[in-house]
Amino acid sequence: MNTKPLIVGLGNEFLGDDGVGIAAARELKADNTVDADVVDCNLSGVSLLDVLSGYGKVIFVDAIRTKEFAPGTIVELDISNFRSIPSDSPHHTGLPELVNLSKRLGIDFPNEIVVIAVEVEDYFTIGANLSESAKRAIGPLLDKVKLHLQLWKGDNDFD
Numbered sequence: 001m002n003t004k005p006l007i008v009g010l011g012n013e014f015l016g017d018d019g020v021g022i023a024a025a026r027e028l029k030a031d032n033t034v035d036a037d038v039v040d041c042n043l044s045g046v047s048l049l050d051v052l053s054g055y056g057k058v059i060f061v062d063a064i065r066t067k068e069f070a071p072g073t074i075v076e077l078d079i080s081n082f083r084s085i086p087s088d089s090p091h092h093t094g095l096p097e098l099v100n101l102s103k104r105l106g107i108d109f110p111n112e113i114v115v116i117a118v119e120v121e122d123y124f125t126i127g128a129n130l131s132e133s134a135k136r137a138i139g140p141l142l143d144k145v146k147l148h149l150q151l152w153k154g155d156n157d158f159d
Helices: 016-030 045-052 095-105 132-155
Strands: 006-010 037-041 057-064 074-078 112-119
Touching (some): 006 016, 006 045, 016 037, 016 057, 016 112, 016 132, 037 045, 045 095, 057 132, 074 132, 095 112, 112 132
Parallel strands (some): 006 037, 006 057, 057 112
Antiparallel strands (some): 074 112
């Protein structure tokens, strides 16, 4: 099991605000004070098993569109916030399905999963840049990620 936590910035930088997780991950990579492995990732579904395998703790950084919050709001979720949604495609496998699949296959999978997301305006427009609300949210998003890393470091147990 990897002793460092993993930060995964998810999204597609060519779909407007959907790229906020990628942008945040790139800033975290450039920050040499972050004691974690950081990847920016446009994968989804079962493809994430390879990225997550061997880590004990993971923070996903992503865009979310609930329409329950103002754009730019930071939303923190854990695995209990996700419901299982059956799908015919491995590309649409969600977190609950990944957890169950990893157990069934005997794959080392994170036992602590946190999702820190930004409520976004537009994650559909091809070629769009990040909205102003998404850009402004990156700083607070990074602060929230670093806070989790500090809390985990205080645990002295990354596995």
